[in-house]
Amino acid sequence: MISKDTDPGAFQSLLGALKDCSARIGVIGLGYVGLPLVELFAGCGFRVLGFDIDSSKVERLQAGESYIGHISSERVSALRDGGHFTATSDFSRLTEVDAILICVPTPLGKHREPDLSAVIATGQSIGRYLRRGQLVILESTTYPGTTRDVLKPELEAGGLVAGRDFYLAYSPEREDPGNPKFSAGTIPKVVGGYDEMSGQLAQALYGAAVPEVVPVTSCEVAEACKILENTYRAVNIALVNELKLVFERMGIDVWEVIDAAKTKPFGFQAFYPGPGLGGHCIPIDPFYLTWVAHTYGLHTRFIELAGEINTAMPHHVIDRVTAALNDAGKAVKGSRILVLGAAYKPNVDDCRESPAVELMELLQDRGATVSYSDPHVPALPLMRGRTVRLESTPLSAETLSAQDCVLIATDHKAFDWELILTHSSLVIDTRGATRKALAERTGPSHVIKA
Structure with missing residues (x-):
């Protein structure tokens, strides 16, 4: 009116x-x-x-x-x-x-x-x-x-x-x-x-x-539109993260499954698993919707479950790192761990809500000696709720060979995967980043998918 x-x-x-x-x-x-x-x-x-x-x-x-x-x-x-x-x-x-x-x-x-x-x-x-x-x-x-x-x-x-x-x-x-x-x-x-x-x-x-x-x-329809867009993504990422856990237990490569499924020209959109959600919108918007739904006496069980799955992924990655180090006869405490990538997604310098930063903190809490390398993030910015303060370490054969574990958190195009695979003794890959390079190699792999 x-x-x-x-x-x-x-x-x-x-x-x-x-x-x-x-x-x-x-x-x-x-x-x-x-x-x-x-x-x-x-x-x-x-x-x-x-x-x-x-x-x-x-x-x-x-x-x-x-x-x-x-x-x-x-x-x-x-x-x-x-x-x-x-x-x-x-x-x-x-x-x-x-x-x-x-x-x-x-x-x-x-x-x-x-x-x-x-x-x-x-x-x-x-x-x-x-x-x-x-x-x-x-x-x-x-x-x-x-x-x-x-x-x-x-x-x-x-x-x-x-x-x-x-x-x-x-x-x-x-x-x-x-x-x-x-x-x-x-x-x-x-x-x-x-x-x-x-x-x-x-x-x-x-x-x-x-x-x-x-x-x-109305303003409310426009506000709800944004919440829908990102809740849709968060829920589907939670689904594929959960499927990753199931397929992992079954010995099935979830990235190969997704590559096969996305050849269907209708009724399917590819979403990919990872170490957690990042960016300013997707990790946050579903909780905004859940909060406002509670004020109307409603419980968004489906969305809340998706949030639980996504927020648990960094801890799953840490469990995989712990198990892999144990198999190598090492503990997390005292191990040198290099995290590849600090940004929440490839090829940007945006660290807002980045799961990579949470992984660094979780590893530090467990006594690991943590460093990171990110060509887009020379130093970790001050972030709400985060205490880790590190500067990026240049990648080199010497740096990689000095690590007990290399953890891939962000798959930047600038990373030299062949260099990383050649000089690392143990690689934990949360992004499927090494699949192409590994396909061209023979012999036992030292890469753990997480």
């Missing part, structure tokens, strides 16, 4: 500015989601003002430097030099923009409950400077109802009213860092408005930058 109190002139003015790219866009949170959005809108001719509470990020961006592996410093310099992008930590400058996109973290709390502190704090910051006629869009992954029940009250605290004085919408981020096939400018954007006019404005904004906008009837 369109409020009778809404100023139609302000609506038409903003709509026109969004359509002809003359509006100024503010992006709050300049990380793996926010920075690609900055590049997307600046590339379409919008003037973009980026906000972040981390002053070191702002300084680096203003100097033309990138801190994200798949976005080069040359691209950041081009944004800055083109005059379409400025970064700042001064939130009073929110008054300068016409549309505000919120791209802040939404992690889990200590008891796997939603932690919306960043969304709330951002809403409070916006609320202090919000002016009439602005459009606010939340992109952070969250549960259905967050935009309306959590963000809106913070924005309205100063007296302005959503749907009358300002516009509000939700559009879930769909970033896949490091994926060369998809980028912010090629992925369809789902958009749900708080009201009809908010939805129209959000559609106009994204419609100026992406090839397809998918409008839905």
Whole structure:
């Protein structure tokens, strides 16, 4: 519904500015989601003002430097030099923009409950400077109802009213860092408005930058869409992780099974097992849905079971490492163990929720001497809930031969698998990364699949 109190002139003015790219866009949170959005809108001719509470990020961006592996410093310099992008930590400058996109973290709390502190704090910051006629869009992954029940009250605290004085919408981020096939400018954007006019404005904004906008009837539908997408993936990964345990016991190679199954041209989509879930979305979103379902008196047993399976995988890997070392006459305590890969997926520098980091901590807790090698992660960043602090070790024949065990946690293309197999005495492969190299070898294998 369109409020009778809404100023139609302000609506038409903003709509026109969004359509002809003359509006100024503010992006709050300049990380793996926010920075690609900055590049997307600046590339379409919008003037973009980026906000972040981390002053070191702002300084680096203003100097033309990138801190994200798949976005080069040359691209950041081009944004800055083109005059379409400025970064700042001064939130009073929110008054300068016409549309505000919120791209802040939404992690889990200590008891796997939603932690919306960043969304709330951002809403409070916006609320202090919000002016009439602005459009606010939340992109952070969250549960259905967050935009309306959590963000809106913070924005309205100063007296302005959503749907009358300002516009509000939700559009879930769909970033896949490091994926060369998809980028912010090629992925369809789902958009749900708080009201009809908010939805129209959000559609106009994204419609100026992406090839397809998918409008839905409410913020809640758009929020639920994101939760569905990642819960679908989490459940299917849990299924294949459980099948890996079954096939492992039966002496069947799960990766060979998947390769065979995916030749079916219909009714099957390949998912792959691993040492656990990583990234900001898949390990988190199902727990957001489970939490909000509980508030409605419902228990999502299927999703909760999938979560139990996935969160148990790092411990399964440690059990495999322990057993393999025992067979070699060694204990985990005192053993030198090199973890290959710190990022949560191949060929990126993103360590958010990475199972590799959890594996390092579990091994350290058991007394192992742990090191890691990752060409994309020179040093482990500070991570919420993690205490391990290490720097990457360059791979060499000497380094590999000095280890009691090499644990493959991430299958980066940059790794030389032949070098690794030749100079390692024991390899634990959680990703099926060595299959091709092993197929070309003869004799007994020193690789354990986990």
